Amino acid sequence: MSKLTTLDSDSQLRAQLPVQTLDLGNDLTQTLQEIVRDWTRQGTLDRLWARDAQVWTGGDEANWLDWLNAVARGREALPALSELGADLRRGGFTAALLIGMGGSSLGPEVLAKTLGAESGMLPLYIIDSTDPAQIASCEAALDIERTLFIVASKSGSTLEPDILLQYFLAKAKAALGPAAGRQFIAITDPGSKLEAFARNNSFRHIATGVPGIGGRYSVLSNFGLVPAVVMGINIEHLLTSADLMVRNCSAVTPPAQNLGVILGAVMGAAARAGRDKLTLLASPALLPFGAWVEQLVAESTGKHGLGIVPVDAEGIGMPAVYGSDRLFIDLRLEDDSDQARDQAIAALANAGNPMVTISIAAREQLAQEFFHWEMATAVAGAVLGIHPFDQPDVEAAKIQTKSLMAAYERDQILPQSPAVLVDGNLALFGAVVGNGASLESTLTKLFGQIRQGDYFVLLAYMEMNDPHMALLQSMRTLVRDKYKVATCLGFGPRFLHSTGQLYKGGPNSGVFLQITCDDDMDLPIPGRSYSFGTVKAAQALGDFQVLAERGRRALRVHVKGELETGLSVLHRTFIAALSRVDLTL
Numbered sequence: 001m002s003k004l005t006t007l008d009s010d011s012q013l014r015a016q017l018p019v020q021t022l023d024l025g026n027d028l029t030q031t032l033q034e035i036v037r038d039w040t041r042q043g044t045l046d047r048l049w050a051r052d053a054q055v056w057t058g059g060d061e062a063n064w065l066d067w068l069n070a071v072a073r074g075r076e077a078l079p080a081l082s083e084l085g086a087d088l089r090r091g092g093f094t095a096a097l098l099i100g101m102g103g104s105s106l107g108p109e110v111l112a113k114t115l116g117a118e119s120g121m122l123p124l125y126i127i128d129s130t131d132p133a134q135i136a137s138c139e140a141a142l143d144i145e146r147t148l149f150i151v152a153s154k155s156g157s158t159l160e161p162d163i164l165l166q167y168f169l170a171k172a173k174a175a176l177g178p179a180a181g182r183q184f185i186a187i188t189d190p191g192s193k194l195e196a197f198a199r200n201n202s203f204r205h206i207a208t209g210v211p212g213i214g215g216r217y218s219v220l221s222n223f224g225l226v227p228a229v230v231m232g233i234n235i236e237h238l239l240t241s242a243d244l245m246v247r248n249c250s251a252v253t254p255p256a257q258n259l260g261v262i263l264g265a266v267m268g269a270a271a272r273a274g275r276d277k278l279t280l281l282a283s284p285a286l287l288p289f290g291a292w293v294e295q296l297v298a299e300s301t302g303k304h305g306l307g308i309v310p311v312d313a314e315g316i317g318m319p320a321v322y323g324s325d326r327l328f329i330d331l332r333l334e335d336d337s338d339q340a341r342d343q344a345i346a347a348l349a350n351a352g353n354p355m356v357t358i359s360i361a362a363r364e365q366l367a368q369e370f371f372h373w374e375m376a377t378a379v380a381g382a383v384l385g386i387h388p389f390d391q392p393d394v395e396a397a398k399i400q401t402k403s404l405m406a407a408y409e410r411d412q413i414l415p416q417s418p419a420v421l422v423d424g425n426l427a428l429f430g431a432v433v434g435n436g437a438s439l440e441s442t443l444t445k446l447f448g449q450i451r452q453g454d455y456f457v458l459l460a461y462m463e464m465n466d467p468h469m470a471l472l473q474s475m476r477t478l479v480r481d482k483y484k485v486a487t488c489l490g491f492g493p494r495f496l497h498s499t500g501q502l503y504k505g506g507p508n509s510g511v512f513l514q515i516t517c518d519d520d521m522d523l524p525i526p527g528r529s530y531s532f533g534t535v536k537a538a539q540a541l542g543d544f545q546v547l548a549e550r551g552r553r554a555l556r557v558h559v560k561g562e563l564e565t566g567l568s569v570l571h572r573t574f575i576a577a578l579s580r581v582d583l584t585l
């Protein structure tokens with residue numbers, strides 16, 4: 001194994017930048033060197049910073065590169081942001097709820113879960129679901145009268161934030177009367193419908209986004225900075241730290257020393273060599289970073305039948321449970337390592353798996369990691385010849401959902417074909433279900449379709465909570481260990497704004513098990529003729545229809561009646577089916 005460290009050990013920068021170490025094996029190292037040589041000779045990095053769309057596909061990439069300057073803009077906005085912080089300190093709030101999807105919520109979620117609120121400032125809750133139970137749990141944790149609501153949406157027209165805003169504004173109005181708007185902040189691009197709504201409802205503050213920054217690249221703009229201010233995080237420190245990475249990734253730093261170019265070139269080279277499952281291994285304290293990386297990598301690269309499959313929070317296994325399609329990236333916090341984890345990672349590297357190690361000394365350096373990964377993803381897009389700033393297939397599921405909702409508004413029922421099979425309280429849908437089959441034989445058939453190099457995904461339209469997470473995680477681990485394939489877990493509708501793009505538009509190597517459920521309780525949406533439960537059902541249906549249209553191998557299991565009972569039956573049958581299946585890999 002050849003090892004390469006991309007900064008001199010005595011470099012002053014190295015003390016403050018992450019240390020990035022590569023252990024790639026000969027073939028990948030050679031490809032990496034070729035890419036770096038080409039980038040140097042052809043001045044590709046200069047062209048990237050000069051916003052030359054030919055670096056990628058020659059499309060409209062130049063319109064989406066304002067994230068390159070987000071840190072400088074953020075620094076200019078520091079006085080205004082500090083005024084906002086002072087105002088909030090006087091506001092008498094006890095907590096904040098951020099309403100948003102995908103790029104508008106995943107960055108703030110990382111900040112909330114890794115840095116958290118400073119004392120005296122507001123802990124940040126996030127709602128990015130239409131699941132009635134999840135909305136109810138979130139509401140139960142809040143004192144509505146003393147909650148600051150942050151509605152974050154670049155477009156200002158995304159369905160979920162729109163209806164969640166209606167819901168929580170009605171609650172706030174019921175508690176506080178017409179002054180309720182003072183409890184709300186909007187973060188949105190100029191001229192959006194949300195901006196107008198915020199004005200008309202006398203919101204406390206409206207923070208604007210930059211139209212030339214896409215959602216998944218927006219964390220270092222107001223979309224991440226305002227929630228950070230709400231939590232009392234020192235954003236001046238974050239931006240100063242991020243600025244070091246911006247400088248390292250700039251055109252002044254030659255590709256061979258440029259952390260972003262190197263990481264991106266490795267990602268692209270690995271994907272070209274069939275190692276397209278980018279498996280993030282994060283120190284426990286940095287685990288929440290993975291959900292943000294997932295969106296960035298999946299939405300940016302997963303299109304036109306190509307893409308890098310991000311694998312997040314899979315847990316680390318023995319080398320024997322992995323195929324030869326993995327690139328491992330170990331994101332570590334120096335004082336947060338334990339011996340068992342280190343040994344497991346060393347075993348993976350010793351077994352010949354390519355491994356990138358990114359080591360940071362303090363959590364605040366995640367601000368650098370945001371830019372590092374943004375640059376790397378843009379570079380990987382260039383290496384793969386992909387437009388990294390669009391998301392052509394997200395729209396397909398949205399269109400399908402819209403037409404289902406229109407049918408519901410007309411007929412008061414969601415149009416859907418009957419289940420192909422009902423096994424106890426579980427109803428099965430999808431082409432994989434055969435005549436006279438059972439849940440177990442259908443699962444066996446689905447598993448039988450998994451081939452080497454595929455990935456298996458659980459799409460769960462239910463409350464994202466610890467018990468559900470534990471059960472679903474155990475299911476994905478069983479599949480990984482038996483088939484040696486990468487596995488992913490997405491909660492709906494959250495993942496539709498993240499990995500959904502890749503699942504539909506990327507390579508047809510995904511095998512999907514969608515799990516839906518009846519809702520024990522439902523919540524009405526003020527001013528609408530439908531409930532959150534209906535929206536969630538339409539989103540799951542629309543998602544499944546698009547997966548089927550795209551020829552994806554997919555099964556839907558709907559749990560009728562009590563969710564926990566149905567899930568444990570599904571879990572047991574899943575294990576039984578796995579143990580029956582003959583390995584055909």
Ligand SMILES: O=P(O)(O)OC[C@H]1O[C@H](O)[C@H](O)[C@@H](O)[C@@H]1O
Pocket residue numbers: 101102103104152153154155156157158161215216299391394496497498
């Ligand atoms: O911020 P918004 O306009 O509400 O968009 C939220 C999300 O919507 C879509 O699903 C996009 O695919 C995501 O990239 C985006 O982050």
